[in-house]
Amino acid sequence: MKGLSSYTEAIRPLDRDLMARASLKQDSLTKPKGSLGKLEDLSIRLAGIYGTLSPSIARKVVFTMAADHGVTEEGVSAYPSEVTMQMVLNFAGGGAAINVLAKCVGAEVRVVDMGVGADVTWHDCILSRKVAMGTKNMCKGPAMSSEEATQSVLTGAELADQAIDEGANAIAVGDMGIGNTTAASAITAVVTGRSVPSVTGRGTGVDDAALSMKVRAIERAIEVNAPDSADGLDVLSKIGGFEIGGIAGAILGAASRGVPVFIDGFVSSSAALVAAALAPACKDYIIASHLSVEPGHSIVLEHLGLEPLLDLRMRLGEGTGAALAFSIADAACRIMNDMATFEGAGVSRSDK
Amino acid sequence: MKGLSSYTEAIRPLDRDLMARASLKQDSLTKPKGSLGKLEDLSIRLAGIYGTLSPSIARKVVFTMAADHGVTEEGVSAYPSEVTMQMVLNFAGGGAAINVLAKCVGAEVRVVDMGVGADVTWHDCILSRKVAMGTKNMCKGPAMSSEEATQSVLTGAELADQAIDEGANAIAVGDMGIGNTTAASAITAVVTGRSVPSVTGRGTGVDDAALSMKVRAIERAIEVNAPDSADGLDVLSKIGGFEIGGIAGAILGAASRGVPVFIDGFVSSSAALVAAALAPACKDYIIASHLSVEPGHSIVLEHLGLEPLLDLRMRLGEGTGAALAFSIADAACRIMNDMATFEGAGVSRSDK
Numbered sequence: 111m112k113g114l115s116s117y118t119e120a121i122r123p124l125d126r127d128l129m130a131r132a133s134l135k136q137d138s139l140t141k142p143k144g145s146l147g148k149l150e151d152l153s154i155r156l157a158g159i160y161g162t163l164s165p166s167i168a169r170k171v172v173f174t175m176a177a178d179h180g181v182t183e184e185g186v187s188a189y190p191s192e193v194t195m196q197m198v199l200n201f202a203g204g205g206a207a208i209n210v211l212a213k214c215v216g217a218e219v220r221v222v223d224m225g226v227g228a229d230v231t232w233h234d235c236i237l238s239r240k241v242a243m244g245t246k247n248m249c250k251g252p253a254m255s256s257e258e259a260t261q262s263v264l265t266g267a268e269l270a271d272q273a274i275d276e277g278a279n280a281i282a283v284g285d286m287g288i289g290n291t292t293a294a295s296a297i298t299a300v301v302t303g304r305s306v307p308s309v310t311g312r313g314t315g316v317d318d319a320a321l322s323m324k325v326r327a328i329e330r331a332i333e334v335n336a337p338d339s340a341d342g343l344d345v346l347s348k349i350g351g352f353e354i355g356g357i358a359g360a361i362l363g364a365a366s367r368g369v370p371v372f373i374d375g376f377v378s379s380s381a382a383l384v385a386a387a388l389a390p391a392c393k394d395y396i397i398a399s400h401l402s403v404e405p406g407h408s409i410v411l412e413h414l415g416l417e418p419l420l421d422l423r424m425r426l427g428e429g430t431g432a433a434l435a436f437s438i439a440d441a442a443c444r445i446m447n448d449m450a451t452f453e454g455a456g457v458s459r460s461d462k
Numbered sequence: 463m464k465g466l467s468s469y470t471e472a473i474r475p476l477d478r479d480l481m482a483r484a485s486l487k488q489d490s491l492t493k494p495k496g497s498l499g500k501l502e503d504l505s506i507r508l509a510g511i512y513g514t515l516s517p518s519i520a521r522k523v524v525f526t527m528a529a530d531h532g533v534t535e536e537g538v539s540a541y542p543s544e545v546t547m548q549m550v551l552n553f554a555g556g557g558a559a560i561n562v563l564a565k566c567v568g569a570e571v572r573v574v575d576m577g578v579g580a581d582v583t584w585h586d587c588i589l590s591r592k593v594a595m596g597t598k599n600m601c602k603g604p605a606m607s608s609e610e611a612t613q614s615v616l617t618g619a620e621l622a623d624q625a626i627d628e629g630a631n632a633i634a635v636g637d638m639g640i641g642n643t644t645a646a647s648a649i650t651a652v653v654t655g656r657s658v659p660s661v662t663g664r665g666t667g668v669d670d671a672a673l674s675m676k677v678r679a680i681e682r683a684i685e686v687n688a689p690d691s692a693d694g695l696d697v698l699s700k701i702g703g704f705e706i707g708g709i710a711g712a713i714l715g716a717a718s719r720g721v722p723v724f725i726d727g728f729v730s731s732s733a734a735l736v737a738a739a740l741a742p743a744c745k746d747y748i749i750a751s752h753l754s755v756e757p758g759h760s761i762v763l764e765h766l767g768l769e770p771l772l773d774l775r776m777r778l779g780e781g782t783g784a785a786l787a788f789s790i791a792d793a794a795c796r797i798m799n800d801m802a803t804f805e806g807a808g809v810s811r812s813d814k
Binding site for chain 2: 139140141142143144145146147148149188189190192193196197199200203205206207209210211213214314315403419420421422423424425426430434437438440441444445448449450454455456457458459460
């Protein structure tokens with residue numbers, strides 16, 4: 111296994127000169143300047159990421175990373191912990207939302223056990239990368255050791271690296287883990303400096319009483335662990351999760367290879383906070399797929415300087431929003447590659 | 463040609479009982495209740511439109527309707543009128559944004575000359591339904607006669623009807639016509655009762671001076687013609703356009719056959735105002751694809767009681783937003799049809 115620095119140090123800045131030329135190319139196409147809005151912006155960014163005026167998303171892989179969370183013993187979730195394992199088997203069987211949506215856009219789903227609290231190694235379709243049988247309860251001490259934090263990030267980076275070796279040129283990251291919006295809210299509060307209540311939502315759908323318990327649990331976890339907000343691995347180990355570490359790693363792995371990485375909702379975006387703390391340059395490679403209903407999500411995206419493509423009132427995770435965003439990104443690339451120019455089509459330009 | 467009432471009177475209310483069952487079906491799928499947001503709402507509406515718990519968008523047709531506008535002599539557009547004809551040829555040649563985006567989603571584009579101010583009949587790929595060589599300048603009198611208004615609506619309805627006869631089960635409507643946001647703003651002001659400046663934007667990109675001229679031209683057109691806001695055909699004939707009439711007709715034609723119709727941006731939404739004035743029941747069949755940058759668009763959608771799926775800062779027309787929305791609607795249907803249930807996948811339900 112390579113070291114973390116071999117990923118973080120390999121991330122190059124985008125090609126700004128090429129992006130300026132991509133912008134001119136957009137303006138030469140038969141439509142009023144800027145009239146395709148975010149599609150144009152995205153195509154220009156993808157041009158800068160891929161280093162070509164003809165960006166194309168050819169092979170898409172969605173990593174759905176799963177793990178359990180010790181903090182569930184504080185009553186923070188509407189679902190019991192065994193649902194993580196049950197849903198992992200559902201992913202492997204092809205019956206979950208991410209399977210359906212990935213199929214719509216021709217993306218492959220890779221299900222990764224990063225730390226599910228049950229043995230699922232018997233299933234062929236699950237990539238077994240278990241760091242441990244779920245995190246410890248972060249209200250009582252660190253969720254994981256610093257070695258486990260490093261291992262989870264390196265595992266994710268290696269998975270992205272391998273997928274790219276196999277031909278993937280667009281990566282999406284999604285999560286599954288009962289209790290993981292609790293970890294995501296804790297990370298968000300610490301890294302952005304915002305109050306815990308302002309970044310904590312209902313997750314899979316807790317009631318008011320459980321929401322209060324969730325806020326108190328997060329405040330206790332932060333107090334007990336005092337994570338260093340500038341140290342991504344410290345934050346991850348104390349109040350994170352194994353799937354969050356894996357996703358942070360996949361972001362770094364994709365960015366290190368010059369491949370765009372589509373983050374999904376609140377949990378994968380909190381992993382992006384960890385990744386950006388480890389290597390700020392990775393932000394240029396991150397596409398914010400959609401805005402989740404979770405109140406902390408817009409705060410995370412603002413902190414990262416990212417604007418979401420979609421806002422469909424979704425809050426499922428798994429990579430579902432990222433799968434939908436793949437189709438928007440495909441469309442953005444094809445606009446840049448396939449539209450006629452004013453000159454080519456004999457269309458008059460604006461006279462204003 | 464059938465009469466207008468044969469379309470308007472054929473529009474049935476949605477099957478509310480079936481929609482209630484579709485909602486229960488969504489709740490049985492392996493995801494927290496409501497966690498797919500607008501995808502769930504859309505799938506339930508499509509179930510009600512199609513009258514089945516397994517809605518499916520099988521064959522998609524985009525009508526891109528084009529016409530010229532006499533009001534352009536008031537200096538309301540950033541582009542010269544001949545661009546309408548040039549763009550129609552670009553559509554026919556496959557080089558425009560709508561061609562590229564429709565191809566992404568497997569939709570067929572049908573380009574309709576509803577009233578382009580030039581002869582384009584020589585091109586095989588253009589459906590020639592020209593009502594006249596562009597409207598008259600609405601600042602000086604009615605844009606068209608009431609017979610022309612009826613003819614444009616009936617033409618659109620018949621086109622949708624034929625497409626459905628040929629197997630289409632989802633229709634999208636888009637526009638092309640230099641000067642047509644001026645007509646759309648006029649219609650919006652009259653039908654919604656809002657002030658002209660509040661519903662008038664920069665269209666393809668006019669500067670401040672031209673925007674002022676555009677506002678004054680619309681105010682003059684409304685004053686000169688005094689359209690009856692409750693009479694869709696009166697509004698259309700006095701301050702509308704031939705492509706707007708065609709789109710209104712296509713909406714009525716689709717609704718009369720129980721087929722969803724995806725409206726695009728500001729211009730096709732103003733046509734929906736005309737359609738809804740003629741037959742309020744058609745609103746149930748209209749899917750609002752996206753929110754345009756044009757300031758009048760959100761006002762139109764609010765008036766129609768519709769929520770847009772996408773917000774990508776687009777303002778191109780042609781049906782481009784509707785083509786993108788087709789992929790979201792496809793995904794919504796597949797979620798309802800292909801996901802596993804809690805029972806089937808052995809996943810525990812929420813304990814709250």
